[in-house]
Amino acid sequence: EVQLLESGGGLVQPGGSLRLSCAASGFTFSSYAMSWVRQAPGKGLGWVSTLRSAGGRTYYADSVKGRFTISRDNAKNTLYLQMNSLRAEDTAIYYCAKPITTSGLGDLDAYDVWGQGTMVTVSS
Amino acid sequence: QSVLTQPPSASGTPGQRVTISCSGSSSNIAVNTVNWYQQLPGTAPKLLIYTNDQRPSGVPDRFSGSKSGTSASLAISGLQSEDEADYYCAAWDNRLNGHVVFGGGTKLTVL
Numbered sequence: 001e002v003q004l005l006e007s008g009g010g011l012v013q014p015g016g017s018l019r020l021s022c023a024a025s026g027f028t029f030s031s032y033a034m035s036w037v038r039q040a041p042g043k044g045l046g047w048v049s050t051l052r053s054a055g056g057r058t059y060y061a062d063s064v065k066g067r068f069t070i071s072r073d074n075a076k077n078t079l080y081l082q083m084n085s086l087r088a089e090d091t092a093i094y095y096c097a098k099p100i101t102t103s104g105l106g107d108l109d110a111y112d113v114w115g116q117g118t119m120v121t122v123s124s
Numbered sequence: 125q126s127v128l129t130q131p132p133s134a135s136g137t138p139g140q141r142v143t144i145s146c147s148g149s150s151s152n153i154a155v156n157t158v159n160w161y162q163q164l165p166g167t168a169p170k171l172l173i174y175t176n177d178q179r180p181s182g183v184p185d186r187f188s189g190s191k192s193g194t195s196a197s198l199a200i201s202g203l204q205s206e207d208e209a210d211y212y213c214a215a216w217d218n219r220l221n222g223h224v225v226f227g228g229g230t231k232l233t234v235l
Contacts, residue, residue: 110174
């Protein structure tokens with residue numbers, strides 16, 4: 001069964017840091033670009049970042065650029081999101097997401113598998 | 125304010141056909157494909173339509189997608205009570221080195 005399991009969320013003070021992890025199973029993790037998508041309480045979906053499978057090219061939302069870093073360990077089938085200088089507006093459920101294909105149309109943005117999400121709360 | 129524009133709400137009665145629109149621009153929908161997600165309360169989103177009009181395995185053919193110019197649409201025919209959910213469109217945007225943009229979401233109510 002294809003599965004994504006996020007961890008690492010919690011309560012952190014403004015200006016603090018957290019590292020989220022996403023453990024993948026049931027598919028060839030190294031072949032897929034992987035992404036993080038967040039959802040603030042009662043709000044819509046917001047894309048955070050994407051990391052390609054090969055070559056390591058990264059993409060970030062303007063709101064997190066320079067503060068968040070996406071990375072992966074293909075040997076451990078794990079995706080990470082290092083979040084620094086956290087702000088109240090970063091409070092959200094953070095989902096890890098896998099695209100439906102490894103290449104071609106939809107390989108960066110058509111997410112057919114999502115984790116259950118991990119909650120990040122930034123508050124003093 | 126979302127880059128892709130969706131109506132905040134839509135409604136229909138069981139058996140009816142409803143459509144949800146998604147309006148974008150020359151940097152996203154016009155030149156890239158559109159995906160649609162369904163999100164039931166308290167759950168992770170589910171991919172409903174990808175690359176404009178393709179259904180993932182397991183998605184009923186009551187759901188269909190289309191795109192024309194800078195706009196896209198999701199159609200749901202034979203509306204059922206379990207279709208009551210939030211629906212989001214999304215697309216790749218070529219500006220700023222590339223990024224994914226979502227619509228603000230449409231809350232579908234089955235009357």
